Amino acid sequence: MCIRLLACKANWNIPDQCLEFISKILLDATPTKIGLPKSYYDAKRLVSKLGLQAKRIDCCVDGCMLFYDNEYGKNDGALLECKFCHKSRYRHHNTGASNKKPVAVKAMFYLPIIPRLQRMYASTQTTGQMTWHYDNKSSNGVLRHPCDGEAWKHFDTVYPIFSMEARNVRLGLCSDGFNPYVQTSNAPYSCWPIIVTPYNLPSEMCMSKPYMFFSCLIPGPFNPKAGIDVFLEPLIDDLKKLWSGVPSYDISRKENFMMRAMLMWTINDFLHTVCCMVGELMVNWHAHIAWSIQRHLYYIMGGKDSWFDSHRRFLPNDHAFRRNKNAFKKGEVDMDPPPPKFTPTQVWNRVKTYPKVTESGVQRIHGYREWHNWTKRSIFWDLPY
Template sequence: MVRDDFGTHSGAQNEPNDEANHFYEQLKEASHPFYKGSMHSKLSVTVRLLSIKLDYSISQESMNSIIGLMNELNLNKLDLPKDFYTTKKLVSKLGLSSEMIHCCEKGCMLFYKEDANLEHCKFCNQPHYKEVRHSKGRKVPVKFLHYLPLIPRLKRLYTSMSSAPHMRWHYENKRPPGILCHPSDGEAWKHFDSVYPNFASEPRNIRLGLSINGFTPFSISATPYLCWPVFVTPYNLPPELCMTSQYIFLTCIISGPRNPKVLIDVYLQPLIDELNLLWHEGVEAYDVSMKQNFGLCATLMWTINDFSAYGMMSRWSTAGKLACPCCMEDTKVFTLKHGGKNSWFDCHHRFLPMQYEFRRNTSHFMKNKTDFEEPPPILSREEIWDRVRNLPKVTESPPGYLVMV
C-alpha cells in the first residue's frame, strides 16, 4: 500500500480526499526503513509481533517481556515499539475501528442513537448498567454488542492497489450469454441492473451478500453459550477472490448465552443504518487505481443462511406444517402415522415439468400414486408487501412481536 501512489493511470485524476490522504501519510510515516537497505520498518516489525502473538496464543505479559528483551539488545537505538500497548496503538491508527454498542440484557433493544442515555430498557425495564462501577469510575454496561463499521472497510478496498483494480472486474469481464462463472452472469444481477440503471452505471458501486450463523465457542459439556457472527461479502471481485477470507468482512458479533431468535433484528440495526446510507446517499471514497474521488454506493443483493437462520432473518417459521417458504399455506405436508412428525416426502414433485417421468412413477416414490399437481403460485413483491406492511417495526414493538420491515 505504500507504493500505491506510483504507476500510470488514465482519465481525470484527483488528489486523495482528506480521509484517504490522512491514512496514506500515517502509513508512509510508519513504513520508513530503520536504516538504508533495511527490509524492516517500525510497521513491519509491529505487524509481525502481533501476528506471532495471535498464531501462538501468547499472553500480553509474555509479549511485554519479548519486546523488552528486543529493546535491551537494540544497540543501534532503532525506533522499536516499547511494549505491547504501543505496538497495538500504532496498528490501531492504521487499522479499522470497532464499536461496543450497549444493549439490553434480554436483547429487547440497543442503547443506540437517541436511546443511548437511557438508564433502563424501554420494553422490559432491565437496567442499562451494572451496579459495580469500573475502577476509573466509569459505568459498566450489562451487555454490549461488538460492531465493526462496514463503510470504512468498503472504502479501504479502494485505497489499496491490491484490491481497487479488481473491484470493477464484474463490469470489465462480462461473459457471453449462457456462461455462468460469477454472480454478475446470473438473472438476478441483470434484472437489478435493468431496474436500477443509475446504480449500475457506476461499476465501482458494490454488491453485497450477508450471511449469519451461530456456533458454540466453548465445549458442549460446558455451560451452553452461543455466538452469532454476521459477515458481509462484496461480490464485485473476481470469483477467485470474492469468497476468500480477507474479503469476508465480520461486521458484528452477537454474544450469548442464548439464541437471539427473532430478536436478531435488534442487533442488526447499526448495519441496516449503514446499508440505508450506502443505498440512498452514498459516501465519498478514493479509488487509488484510477486516482479519482467518487461517490460510493452499495446494495445488499443476497442473504445466505441455513434454514434455521433463515427463519430468524425473515421471521418465517421454519418449524411446523407451514415451514416451507415456497409452498406456504399451499403445502402438501402430512403427519407420519406412527412417529407423529411432519413430513414433506414427495412434495417436490409438483415443481417438476409436467411431462417429467418421475410424475408417472408409481413404484419408487408414493406407492400407486401419480402427481400432476402444479406448483404453488409465486407471490409478487407487491403481494408480499401487502402481507407484511402492517407488522410493527423493530424499535416500536414489545420483544415478542419484533419484526424487521
C-alpha cells in the same frame, strides 16, 4: 510489524507481558528502530490510526433492543433499562456514589463496514480488482461469477445509475451460529458472527478469508431467532449510508468519488430470518415458498421448522418423482399444485402493517402457522433498495 504482533496475541492468546518481551527482542535485534513499537500499548495505538475500529454496543439481556444512537432518529444510548421488557441495562447500576464504570449485562460488537470498503480502494493491491466484475462479464453464456447471474443483471436493469459506476460495491451477507466452547459442555452456548463479502472481486478472491469482513458478533447463549434484526441495526444504518454514497478515494485513478453499495443476497440457513427479508430481489422467491404452509411441519420436541418434501409440488404433474413413494415421504405421493406467486407489491401489502422487532419487541403475529409464516416485518424492508 504492529499488526503481526497483535495477530500473535489474538491467534494464540499471548499475555501482554509476553508481547512486551517480543517487542523488546525486536528492538534489540534490529539496527533500524524507527517505527517499531516499544510496547504493546504503542502497537495498539499505531494500529488504531488505520480507522478499523470495533464498537461495543450494550443490548437488552433478552435481545429486545440495543442501547444505541444513530442519525435516523434512534436515541436509546442513554437508557438504563429496556423499553420493552424493562430489564436493567447494567449488572449493578451506580447512582454516583462510586466512580466504578457500570458493567452491561449483555453487549455485542460491531465492526463498521464502511472504512473496510474504503480501504479496498485505498490499497494498490485491491483497487484494480474491485472493478473486475464490470470488465470481465461472461460473453458465452457460461456462469463464472455472480455478475453473470440473472439476479445481478436484473438489478442492473432496475437501477441503471448504480450499475453505470463500476466502483459501486455489491455485497453478500452470511451468518450462522456456532459453539465457541467444548461441544459436549453441559451449558450449551451459541454466538452468531455476521460476515459481509464484496462480490466485485474475482471468483478466486471474493470468497477468500482476507475479503470476508467480520461485521457483527451477536452474543449468546441462545439463538437470536426472530430478534436477529435487532442486532443487525448498526449494519443496516451503514448500508443506508452506502446506498446514498460515501466519499472515498481511488488510489489507482488518484481521484475522489462517491462509493455506493448494496446488499445483493444472503447465505444462511433456509428460511433464516435474514434470508427471508433481503428485499426486492428475493421477494418473488420468498413469496413462492413462504406461503406454502400446507407442508409446514413443526417438530414439537426439537422446536424446529421443516419444509421437508414440499418441493415436489413445483414439478410437472406427470413427473415420476410426484408418484415416488420410497425416495421421499414414505408411502405418499404429491399431486398438489404449487402455491400462487405474488408480486413484490402484493407481498409488501401483506406485511407492511406488521410491526418491526425494534418497534414493539419480539412477538408472534396473529395467524402464525395458520395462514402465514411471518414473525415480524424485518428492518431490511426499510432499506431504500
